[in-house]
Amino acid sequence: MPPHSPAPFPAARLRRLRRTSALRDLVAENAVSAADLIWPVFIREGESVEEPIGSMPGVNRLSLDMLMRRATEAHEAGVGAICLFPYTAAELRTEDCAEAWNPENLTNRAIRMLKAELPDMAVMTDIALDPYNINGHDGFVEGEEIVNDRTVEALVRMALAQCEAGADILGPSDMMDGRIGAIRRSVEKAGFQHVAILSYAAKFASAFYGPFRDAVGASGRLVGDKKTYQVNPANRLEALRCVARDLDEGADMVMVKPGLPYLDICRAVKDEFGVPTFAYQVSGEYAMLAGAIERGWLSEAVMLESLLGFKRAGCDGVLTYFAPAAAKALRG
Numbered sequence: 001m002p003p004h005s006p007a008p009f010p011a012a013r014l015r016r017l018r019r020t021s022a023l024r025d026l027v028a029e030n031a032v033s034a035a036d037l038i039w040p041v042f043i044r045e046g047e048s049v050e051e052p053i054g055s056m057p058g059v060n061r062l063s064l065d066m067l068m069r070r071a072t073e074a075h076e077a078g079v080g081a082i083c084l085f086p087y088t089a090a091e092l093r094t095e096d097c098a099e100a101w102n103p104e105n106l107t108n109r110a111i112r113m114l115k116a117e118l119p120d121m122a123v124m125t126d127i128a129l130d131p132y133n134i135n136g137h138d139g140f141v142e143g144e145e146i147v148n149d150r151t152v153e154a155l156v157r158m159a160l161a162q163c164e165a166g167a168d169i170l171g172p173s174d175m176m177d178g179r180i181g182a183i184r185r186s187v188e189k190a191g192f193q194h195v196a197i198l199s200y201a202a203k204f205a206s207a208f209y210g211p212f213r214d215a216v217g218a219s220g221r222l223v224g225d226k227k228t229y230q231v232n233p234a235n236r237l238e239a240l241r242c243v244a245r246d247l248d249e250g251a252d253m254v255m256v257k258p259g260l261p262y263l264d265i266c267r268a269v270k271d272e273f274g275v276p277t278f279a280y281q282v283s284g285e286y287a288m289l290a291g292a293i294e295r296g297w298l299s300e301a302v303m304l305e306s307l308l309g310f311k312r313a314g315c316d317g318v319l320t321y322f323a324p325a326a327a328k329a330l331r332g
């Protein structure tokens with residue numbers, strides 16, 4: 001709907017409704033709430049460990065006991081969902097990526113602990129082979145190629161192990177073709193009809209993922225780049241085709257990733273499909289804002305302002321490393 005054009009001055013004075021905070025709140029078109037946020041968390045082995053990540057000020061790799069403590073605090077502050085990313089030990093990164101579907105891997109143990117102790121918090125997982133792959137790719141590598149169909153079979157095994165552990169939301173982030181359909185069929189057949197899929201549908205081949213690769217220990221390992229499977233940042237229509245395809249194959253929700261440089265895609269997805277739409281405010285976006293806040297170059301207000309931008313662009317929710325801090329700021 002186009003905005004109504006205002007009457008000529010002085011009949012219309014747009015500042016009237018900006019005069020007090022009560023008036024401004026009354027006519028606010030969008031709002032961020034803690035319940036809109038999914039908190040991505042890096043987990044690692046050990047006890048009582050909170051290991052800082054240099055390129056992400058304020059973000060730590062957490063051992064599972066610390067994960068429980070921090071997740072409980074975040075949940076108490078109103079964050080409704082958490083998404084797990086493992087830092088896998090070097091000896092468990094192999095060419096066959098078998099650790100990815102080990103029922104006892106770090107992620108699956110974390111899911112069980114979270115669901116036992118914080119049953120009301122939704123637990124989301126990541127489905128891709130990169131944390132377990134010797135070469136940092138999301139799929140199996142044969143010669144120069146990241147092979148599709150054999151990778152999809154492995155992703156299905158990974159998804160089933162996560163369902164067994166109690167995951168609420170599966171997050172296929174690999175960008176292989178046909179993975180949503182394959183995962184949906186297998187998960188249904190195995191009796192996990194209730195498990196939702198939040199597809200990383202429009203995932204762009206972005207340089208904004210740099211700090212994440214430090215966080216999961218993949219930076220030095222990645223051989224080449226991910227341009228043969230992630231979307232070219234130049235392409236809007238291709239991103240919409242990816243979303244349409246994933247919805248047809250059984251995704252319940254879709255994601256645009258990265259977030260801030262791709263708000264046009266968020267808006268297009270919401271307008272075109274009207275489905276639950278999420279954006280991932282990725283590690284590089286976080287690093288820019290958190291780094292500038294840390295140095296005093298920007299005020300902390302940019303955190304909520306950036307999240308509000310996603311809501312204005314049509315997103316229902318946001319994956320953000322700011323989730324616990326934002327939830328606390330929203331409480332005032």
Ligand SMILES: NCC(=O)CCC(=O)O
Pocket residue numbers: 126128173208209210211212213281282283284
């Ligand atoms: N599959 C998860 C990611 O690639 C995360 C990106 C980021 O935060 O940079």
